[in-house]
Each structure stands twice: as C-alpha cells, then as structure tokens.
Amino acid sequence: xxxxxxxxxxxxxxxxxxxxxxxxxxxxxxxxxxxxxxxxxxxxxxxxxxxxxxxxxxxxxxxxxxxxxxxxxxxxxxxxxxxxxxxxxxxxxxxxxxxxxxxxxxxxxxxxxxxxxxxxxxxxxxxxxxxxxxxxxxxxxxxxxxxxxxxxxxxxxxxxxxxxxxxxxxxxxxxxxxxxxxxxxxxxxxxxxxxxxxxxxxxxxxxxxxxxxxxxxxxxxxxxxxxxxxxxxxxxxxxxxxxxxxxxxxxxxxxxxxxxxxxxxxxxxxxxxxxxxxxxxxxxxxxxxxxxx
Amino acid sequence: xxxxxxxxxxxxxxxxxxxxxxxxxxxxxxxxxxxxxxxxxxxxxxxxxxxxxxxxxxxxxxxxxxxxxxxxxxxxxxxxxxxxxxxxxxxxxxxxxxxxxxxxxxxxxxxxxxxxxxxxxxxxxxxxxxxxxxxxxxxxxxxxxxxxxxxxxxxxxxxxxxxxxxxxxxxxxxxxxxxxxxxxxxxxxxxxxxxxxxxxxxxxxxxxxxxxxxxxxxxxxxxxxxxxxxxxxxxxxxxxxxxxxxxxxxxxxxxxxxxxxxxxxxxxxxxxxxxxxxxxxxxxxxxxxxxxxxxxxxxxxxxxxxxxxxxxxxxxxxxxxxxxxxxxxxxxxxxxxxxxxxxxxxxxxxxxxxxx
Ligand SMILES: Nc1ncnc2c1ncn2[C@@H]1O[C@H](COP(=O)(O)OP(=O)(O)OP(=O)(O)O)[C@@H](O)[C@H]1O
Ligand SMILES: [Mg+2]
Numbered sequence: 048x049x050x051x052x053x054x055x056x057x058x059x060x061x062x063x064x065x066x067x068x069x070x071x072x073x074x075x076x077x078x079x080x081x082x083x084x085x086x087x088x089x090x091x092x093x094x095x096x097x098x099x100x101x102x103x104x105x106x107x108x109x110x111x112x113x114x115x116x117x118x119x120x121x122x123x124x125x126x127x128x129x130x131x132x133x134x135x136x137x138x139x140x141x142x143x144x145x146x147x148x149x150x151x152x153x154x155x156x157x158x159x160x161x162x163x164x165x166x167x168x169x170x171x172x173x174x175x176x177x178x179x180x181x182x183x184x185x186x187x188x189x190x191x192x193x194x195x196x197x198x199x200x201x202x203x204x205x206x207x208x209x210x211x212x213x214x215x216x217x218x219x220x221x222x223x224x225x226x227x228x229x230x231x232x233x234x235x236x237x238x239x240x241x242x243x244x245x246x247x248x249x250x251x252x253x254x255x256x257x258x259x260x261x262x263x264x265x266x267x268x269x270x271x272x273x274x275x276x277x278x279x280x281x282x283x284x285x286x287x288x289x290x291x292x293x294x295x296x297x298x299x300x301x302x303x304x305x306x307x308x309x310x311x312x313x314x315x316x317x318x319x320x321x322x323x324x325x326x327x328x329x330x331x332x333x334x335x336x337x338x339x340x
Numbered sequence: 341x342x343x344x345x346x347x348x349x350x351x352x353x354x355x356x357x358x359x360x361x362x363x364x365x366x367x368x369x370x371x372x373x374x375x376x377x378x379x380x381x382x383x384x385x386x387x388x389x390x391x392x393x394x395x396x397x398x399x400x401x402x403x404x405x406x407x408x409x410x411x412x413x414x415x416x417x418x419x420x421x422x423x424x425x426x427x428x429x430x431x432x433x434x435x436x437x438x439x440x441x442x443x444x445x446x447x448x449x450x451x452x453x454x455x456x457x458x459x460x461x462x463x464x465x466x467x468x469x470x471x472x473x474x475x476x477x478x479x480x481x482x483x484x485x486x487x488x489x490x491x492x493x494x495x496x497x498x499x500x501x502x503x504x505x506x507x508x509x510x511x512x513x514x515x516x517x518x519x520x521x522x523x524x525x526x527x528x529x530x531x532x533x534x535x536x537x538x539x540x541x542x543x544x545x546x547x548x549x550x551x552x553x554x555x556x557x558x559x560x561x562x563x564x565x566x567x568x569x570x571x572x573x574x575x576x577x578x579x580x581x582x583x584x585x586x587x588x589x590x591x592x593x594x595x596x597x598x599x600x601x602x603x604x605x606x607x608x609x610x611x612x613x614x615x616x617x618x619x620x621x622x623x624x625x626x627x628x629x630x631x632x633x634x635x636x637x638x639x640x641x642x643x644x645x646x647x648x649x650x651x652x653x654x655x656x657x658x659x660x661x662x663x664x665x666x667x668x669x670x671x672x673x674x675x676x677x678x679x680x681x682x683x684x685x686x687x688x689x690x691x692x693x694x695x696x
Pocket of ligand 1: 353358376377378379380381382383384385532
C-alpha cells in the first residue's frame with residue numbers, strides 16, 4: 048500500500064504542521080534546551096550570581112551519594128513497577144482472551160485506572176493502605192502485621208510500587224489483549240494436538256509470539272516509572288520516610304524546587320533524558336530485528 | 341496405526357445443531373475422505389475427532405479406546421490445517437521437532453527423525469528457515485512433516501490443499517496419497533473438492549447438512565448414489581435430475597419431459613403414478629436412441645475432445661449433456677436420447693435411491 052496525499056505547493060503542508068511543531072517547540076524542545084543550558088551553570092546560594100561551570104554539575108551529581116541512593120531506589124522501583132504491571136496485565140489479558148464474551152467488560156473496567164489522575168489514584172491507595180484509616184492498612188495491623196508505610200521504608204516502597212503499577216495495568220492490558228488476539232487460534236490448536244498442555248503452550252508459543260509487544264511495553268513502563276510517577280510518590284510518601292522512596296525524578300523536583308539548586312537539578316534531568324533516549328533507541332533496534340511475522 | 345469409531349456423534353452450538361448423529365467405522369490404515377458443501381459440518385466432525393471440540397452426544401474411539409472426553413494431547417493424533425498453522429517464531433526444524441520435544445524424545449533421536457522426515461518430503465534445505473520465509477507449497481510440506489514425524493495413530497487433514505494453486509494441488513494430492521499408503525496411517529481427509537475426494541479416498545463420506553448422506557467407495561458413490569443430493573454433488577457436470585411418475589406397474593417411468601422409459605434391471609416398488617426423480621449423468625446422454633427428448637440449447641461449450649451442451653426441455657427442466665467429439669451447432673434445438681440402462685431412480689419426496 049503506497050497511498051500518499053499529495054499537496055500542491057508548500058504553504059498548506061507547512062500551515063498544517065505548524066501547530067504540532069509549535070507545541071513540540073514550546074513544551075518539549077525549549078524546556079529541554081533550557082535544562083541543558085541550566086545544567087552547565089551554577090548559581091550561588093542567594094541566586095545573585097551565575098557562572099558557567101561546564102560539566103561540573105554532572106560530576107558533582109554522579110559523585111553525590113544521595114543521587115546514587117535515588118538511582119538505586121529508581122532501579123528497584125522502576126523494575127518492580129514494570130514487572131508487576133506487565134505481569135498483572137498479561138494475566139488479566141490471558142483470562143479475558145479466554146472468556147471472549149467478558150472481553151468488553153474487562154476492557155471497560157481495566158481502562159479506568161488509566162483515566163484517573165495520579166493524585167486521585169494516590170489518594171485512593173492512601174485510603175486503602177493508611178495504617179489508621181485505610182481499609183487494608185487497618186486489617187493488616189489487626190492481623191498482627193506491623194504496617195505503617197510512614198515509618199517503614201520498605202513498606203513505603205511497596206506501596207508506591209503497587210500504586211504506580213496499578214495505573215499502568217490497563218494500558219498494558221489493552222496491548223497484551225490485542226497481541227493475544229493476533230495469535231491465530233489454529234496455531235494454539237496445533238500446539239495442543241502436538242501434545243502441549245495449556246501452561247506449556249503459553250510459555251512455548253504464546254509468550255514468544257507476544258515478545259515484541261512485551262518488549263515494547265517494558266520500555267514504555269520503564270519510561271513511565273522513571274518520569275510519570277512523580278505525582279503518585281508526591282501524594283503518597285513525598286519521597287520518604289527518610290529518602291526511602293526518593294527516585295531520580297523526585298530528586299530533580301526536590302533539588303530544583305525545594306532546595307533551589309537549579310544547576311544540579313538540571314544536570315539530573317539531563318541525565319534522565321539521556322537514559323530515556325538510550326532506552327528508546329534500544330527499543331527501535333530491537334523491534335526492527337525481532338518481528339516474527 | 342489404529343481404527344477409528346464414531347457412534348451417534350452429534351454437535352450443537354447453542355440452539356443450532358450442526359451434526360445430527362454421525363456413525364463411522366474406519367479400518368486400520370484406511371483413508372476416509374469427508375466431502376460436502378461449505379457449512380455442512382466437515383470441520384466440526386474432524387475437530388471432534390481431534391479433541392478440539394467435544395461432541396454434544398455420542399462417542400469417539402481411537403484404536404478401540406474411548407477418547408470422547410480426552411484432550412487432544414492424549415489422543416496421539418496429528419492434524420494438518422488449511423492455513424498450515426505453523427509456529428511463526430520457530431524454524432522449520434523446530435516446528436517439526438516441537439511435538440517430539442514435548443514428549444521428551446531424546447535430542448539425538450529428534451535430530452535423526454527431523455532429518456529423515458525432511459528427506460522424505462524434500463525440505464532438507466529449508467530446515468533453518470522461519471515459516472514466513474517459505475512459499476505456500478513449502479509451508480504445506482512442513483505442516484505435513486510436523487504431522488508425520490510423530491508417527492501418530494491418526495492423521496487428520498482439514499482442506500490442506502485449498503490454499504495452493506491448481507498445479508501444486510494436483511502434485512501434493514498425489515504425494516499425500518503416496519505418503520499415506522507408505523506409512524499406512526489411518527486418515528481422515530476433509531475437502532470440498534470432489535476430484536480430491538474421488539482420487540484420495542478408500543471410502544468417501546458425503547455429508548449433507550450435518551448427516552452422512554452416503555458412506556461408500558468412490559466408485560460406488562459415483563455409480564450408485566444413495567440420494568439425489570449425492571447424485572448431484574458427485575460428478576461434473578452434475579447429474580441431470582428429471583421429474584416423472586412410475587408406469588406399467590413400476591416397470592417403467594413416464595418422464596414429464598415426454599418419453600416413457602422401461603427399467604432394464606426390473607420394476608421399482610410402488611404402483612403406477614408414484615412420483616419419482618430420475619437421474620442421468622450428462623456423459624451418458626446419447627445423440628441417438630429410443631427415448632428422445634428435444635433440448636432447446638442455451639449454451640454449447642466445445643472442449644476439444646468433447647462438447648458440453650446446456651439446454652431446456654419441453655417440461656421446463658434443465659438438461660446438460662456431455663458428448664464425445666465436436667457437435668455441430670445445428671440451430672437452437674436438437675434431439676438427444678436418454679439411455680434406460682444409465683438411469684438412477686430416486687423417490688421424489690425423500691430423495692432416497694429406489695433399487696429394483
Ligand atoms: N464455534 C462455533 N460456534 C457456532 N457455530 C459454529 C461453530 N463452529 C462451526 N459452527 C457452525 O457449524 C456449521 C458447520 O461448520 P463447519 O466449520 O464444520 O463447516 P465445514 O463443513 O467445515 O465448512 P467449510 O467447507 O466452509 O469449511 C456452520 O454453520 C458453522 O457456522
Ligand atoms: Mg471447514
């Protein structure tokens with residue numbers, strides 16, 4: 048299929064592109080460029096003078112134990128969120144795919160979390176897990192589990208992971224379900240006749256055929272966990288207790304907005320940007336090479 | 341290698357009944373072809389044998405063992421699908437080895453059998469390729485290889501050749517038959533192509549609306565169709581079916597189209613006036629004879645060695661005739677003779693065959 052819309056002249060296409068270009072410029076390119084510029088500058092504590100310091104900010108950031116701690120937190124957090132969100136979504140998608148009749152129900156139910164604002168979803172989780180007013184939190188304490196995510200860093204981490212993963216499940220679900228429905232029924236039947244039981248069939252046929260989808264989603268989920276979870280963390284734990292749930296993106300905010308250390312904050316966000324660019328490039332290469340059919 | 345027995349198998353999807361009680365006994369090593377129009381339930385029957393569907397009532401036994409409720413995995417069968425259903429992410433070799441690997445066959449034996457099967461099918465050079473890198477005919481062979489490598493009790497084929505071009509279809513048809521005879525595996529083969537059915541099957545099951553209209557050898561089905569449906573379905577061009585009534589105490593038939601024909605093989609039951617349908621194959625029509633009918637010609641198709649004529653009788657019924665050689669187009673009407681020896685007689689109401 049090679050259908051192209053041909054415009055005469057250049058004015059109209061330019062005009063049509065303009066809004067999109069303007070949005071990209073104002074909201075993406077310009078801030079990114081500003082961040083890069085900022086990351087090369089240093090302000091004194093009172094914001095009175097600014098000097099060009101080259102890559103000093105980066106060296107400082109990378110050497111800072113607090114940043115390394117946040118990086119470690121982020122690694123734990125992002126991989127847990129991705130694995131949890133993918134696992135749950137895949138499980139649900141497989142169930143939905145089996146019960147085709149329930150499909151619409153699943154689809155509408157599972158798209159909801161995605162439409163909920165991070166702060167609101169965080170409040171929802173707060174109501175569930177708060178040690179004294181939360182439904183589950185109180186039940187846990189009543190059952191003898193010492194549950195207080197405001198004091199226990201691991202519990203806080205667990206909570207932000209669950210809350211963040213929950214939001215991503217619906218998105219993953221849609222893709223997994225589409226992927227599952229793209230697998231011809233006869234291929235699964237052939238595997239059944241070849242003697243494979245359902246679980247074996249899943250791991251030897253379904254899962255490999257879903258791998259391009261899975262990889263794509265893995266990258267999307269990692270990017271989400273890196274960037275889009277600020278709202279959830281801010282509303283639930285504010286990076287605490289201590290710095291137990293302070294991820295890189297949260298630290299960018301804390302250093303930039305609370306501590307007013309713009310140079311360092313900008314350097315950190317540039318590092319994050321580089322990371323995502325790298326992830327995206329890996330994804331493109333991988334997807335190009337690993338499509339099965 | 342095994343026998344297959346179906347007894348009173350029915351299948352309903354919700355309110356609609358697709359199979360109305362199929363009985364079939366297949367001998368060891370026999371090749372049965374299930375043929376019928378689209379939607380008559382052929383695939384459903386095959387899938388019940390495979391274990392991909394459960395019959396609503398009735399029983400399936402393979403090799404004397406009741407398997408009605410067993411999973412496909414427990415039936416030791418192999419199936420070739422119309423769209424081949426190869427595993428897209430596996431190479432040809434892996435596709436063929438999959439079933440053996442599941443069964444825990446030792447690695448060196450798998451390698452040996454893959455090589456052997458690939459040799460048999462002439463796909464040795466393709467073993468490292470993925471299905472998407474194969475042509476339709478090559479995929480077909482791989483699907484066959486995946487089926488035969490396991491040495492199953494039963495082969496099931498669901499229209500395996502219908503996605504191939506005409507020439508390849510003829511070639512693969514021969515190959516399937518040779519392989520089946522060589523391996524001696526009991527087989528069920530579904531098709532809606534009657535040439536495939538006639539050439540491949542030891543016996544045919546002609547299905548019609550969820551029932552087995554006739555189960556018999558191809559020649560028997562052709563020579564003695566059990567009812568008007570089978571009569572019209574097998575043979576090309578289709579058998580002419582003409583209305584009439586019994587006469588002379590059942591010893592003859594009075595055609596609506598005119599002539600009176602006496603049965604050379606004896607009288608049919610039922611007295612004078614019993615309505616019957618008389619069948620005569622186009623290739624049995626004669627240019628000259630006793631019982632002449634006048635055909636108003638609609639279409640003359642000269643095929644070189646023979647000519648196919650399509651026309652209408654005085655009774656309004658259509659008639660097709662296949663005559664040897666060239667037939668000169670002599671105006672718009674011509675007389676043709678119906679030979680009494682070649683008649684098939686069916687009850688007009690039930691469509692069942694009436695024998696002498
Ligand atoms: N899963 C199902 N649910 C409901 N109806 C079905 C199902 N499978 C088949 N049918 C119906 O059963 C009938 C027989 O289908 P089947 O696939 O056996 O036909 P077939 O003889 O193989 O036809 P074809 O030559 O077109 O493949 C059809 O009317 C079909 O609509
Ligand atoms: Mg079918």
